[in-house]
Amino acid sequence: xxxxxxxxxxxxxxxxxxxxxxxxxxxxxxxxxxxxxxxxxxxxxxxxxxxxxxxxxxxxxxxxxxxxxxxxxxxxxxxxxxxxxxxxxxxxxxxxxxxxxxxxxxxxxxxxxxxxxxxxxxxxxxxxxxxxxxxxxxxxxxxxxxxxxxxxxxxxxxxxxxxxxxxxxxxxxxxxxxxxxxxxxxxxxxxxxxxxxxxxxxxxxxxxxxxxxxxxxxxxxxxxxxxxxxxxxxxxxxxxxxxxxxxxxxxxxxxxxxxxxxxxxxxxxxxxxxxxxxxxxxxxxxxxxxxxxxxxxxxxxxx
Numbered sequence: 001x002x003x004x005x006x007x008x009x010x011x012x013x014x015x016x017x018x019x020x021x022x023x024x025x026x027x028x029x030x031x032x033x034x035x036x037x038x039x040x041x042x043x044x045x046x047x048x049x050x051x052x053x054x055x056x057x058x059x060x061x062x063x064x065x066x067x068x069x070x071x072x073x074x075x076x077x078x079x080x081x082x083x084x085x086x087x088x089x090x091x092x093x094x095x096x097x098x099x100x101x102x103x104x105x106x107x108x109x110x111x112x113x114x115x116x117x118x119x120x121x122x123x124x125x126x127x128x129x130x131x132x133x134x135x136x137x138x139x140x141x142x143x144x145x146x147x148x149x150x151x152x153x154x155x156x157x158x159x160x161x162x163x164x165x166x167x168x169x170x171x172x173x174x175x176x177x178x179x180x181x182x183x184x185x186x187x188x189x190x191x192x193x194x195x196x197x198x199x200x201x202x203x204x205x206x207x208x209x210x211x212x213x214x215x216x217x218x219x220x221x222x223x224x225x226x227x228x229x230x231x232x233x234x235x236x237x238x239x240x241x242x243x244x245x246x247x248x249x250x251x252x253x254x255x256x257x258x259x260x261x262x263x264x265x266x267x268x269x270x271x272x273x274x275x276x277x278x279x280x281x282x283x284x285x286x287x288x289x290x291x292x293x294x295x296x297x298x299x300x301x302x303x
Contacts, residue, residue, distance in 0.1 A: 012090060012145075012147035012148050012150075012151045012152050013145065013147055013148070014092075014093050014145045014146050014147040014148070014210070015092050015093065015147075016092055016093065016094075016095075017082075017083075017084045017091055017092025017093055017094045017102070018091075018092065019084070019094045019096070019100050019101065019102045020100070020101045020102065021098075021099070021100070021101065022073055022074075022075070022098065022099030022100045022101045023098075023099055024101075025069055025072065025073070025101040026073075026099065028069065029066065029069045029070070032062050032065050032066055032069065033062075033066065035058075035062055036059070036062035036063065036066070039058040039059050039062065040059060042058075068104060069101075071104035072101045072102050072103060072104045073099065073100070073101055074100055074101075074102070074108050074110075075098065075099050075100065076094065076095070076096065076097045076098065076100060076110070077097065078097050079112065079113050079114040080097070080110060080111070080112055080113065080114075081093050081094065081095045081110070081111055081112075081113055081146050082094045082100070082108045082109065082110050082111070083108070083109045083110075083111060083146050083147060083150050083151075084102060084106045084107065084108055084109075085106065085107045085109070086105065086106050086107070090147055090151060091106060093146045093147060095113075109150060111143060111146050111149060111150060112143070113142060113143045113144070113146070114142065115140055115141070115142045115214060116140070116141050116142060116160075117138065117139075117140055118138070118139045118140075118141065118160060118161065118164060119136070119137075119138045119139075119219060120136050120137050120138075120139070120161070120164050120165060120168060121136065121165075122134050122135070122136045122220055123135055123136070123165060123168060123169065124224055125168065125169050125172035125173060126172075126173060127172060127173065127175065127176050127177045127187065128173065128174060128175050128176045129176050129177075131176075131177055131223065131224075132223070132224035133172065133177050133187070133221070133222065133223055133224055134220060134221070134222050134223070134224055135168050135172050135187075135218060135220060135221055136168075136218065136219045136220035136221075137164065137168050137198065137216055137217065137218050137219060138216065138217055138218075138219045139160075139164050139202065139213055139215075139216045140213070140214045140215040140216065141160060141202075141206065141211050141212065141213050141214065142211070142212055142214060143156070143210060143211055144210055144211065144212045145210025145211075146210065147210065148208065148209055148210030149209050149210045149211060152208060152209060152210070153208065153209045156209045156210075156211065159206075159209050159211075160206065160209070160211060163202065163205040163206055164202060166205065167198060167201045167202045167205055168198070170201055171194060171197060171198045171201060172187065174197075175187050175190075175194060177221075177223065187218075187221055188221060191217070191218065194218075195216060195217045195218065198216050198218075199213050199215070199216045202216060
């Protein structure tokens with residue numbers, strides 16, 4: 001037998017169970033109680049010598065029926081299901097809310113199909129570049145297949161916790177934390193795309209347990225403490241370089257515009273040496289961090 005065939009045989013699938021309305025059985029229970037009271041009253045008014053076998057049975061059988069009917073009642077709240085088993089064999093799942101009744105020899109195991117919120121602990125992961133980062137995620141999940149959740153995994157809630165951590169580690173190692181050149185998909189800069197991939201990863205991992213992820217996202221994302229200081233200084237340096245680059249580009253444009261207007265309006269004739277001096281002065285004024293002090297030149301550039 002192939003491996004796929006073994007997986008198929010061991011995998012459970014939810015199917016509807018054959019159950020009954022508890023309200024109809026409640027009416028039957030009241031009828032049995034009324035008959036029991038009537039039988040006892042009739043038996044009490046009869047003489048002992050004239051008691052018939054049928055009258056005795058009418059007093060003995062109703063209590064047995066009462067116990068039989070009472071043992072089959074159970075109640076389901078909204079977004080709650082009950083998986084039924086018979087001598088260890090799965091018989092189906094009842095999702096009808098309200099008062100329900102089933103044969104007493106069938107065991108009932110209730111399970112919630114409501115949405116659950118899970119917030120993972122902060123875990124340390126190495127990103128695509130090998131930098132240690134801390135990650136945590138919030139996941140909204142629900143049981144969609146009760147048979148798989150109850151019978152294909154040992155503890156489906158613990159299974160969710162383990163698979164969420166594994167999914168976070170898998171996604172965290174696929175992307176870098178940050179890319180200052182904005183050429184790659186990063187964990188910090190592409191929350192929606194990475195969150196959608198994390199959801200797909202978790203759905204694939206939790207499908208074996210009949211669990212679906214409705215929503216997920218990162219609640220914590222940062223460099224690990226041992227490199228946080230170094231990375232902060234790196235970010236600051238790159239931010240300063242980027243700011244300087246923008247400043248220089250703007251200053252060069254302003255200097256070029258000033259020289260063109262001076263030449264176009266014949267304000268002053270500038271040779272190469274004077275042009276270089278003006279460019280130097282303008283760049284100092286535009287790119288300097290401190291206020292410039294004017295210097296009055298009483299001579300000439302050449303003296």
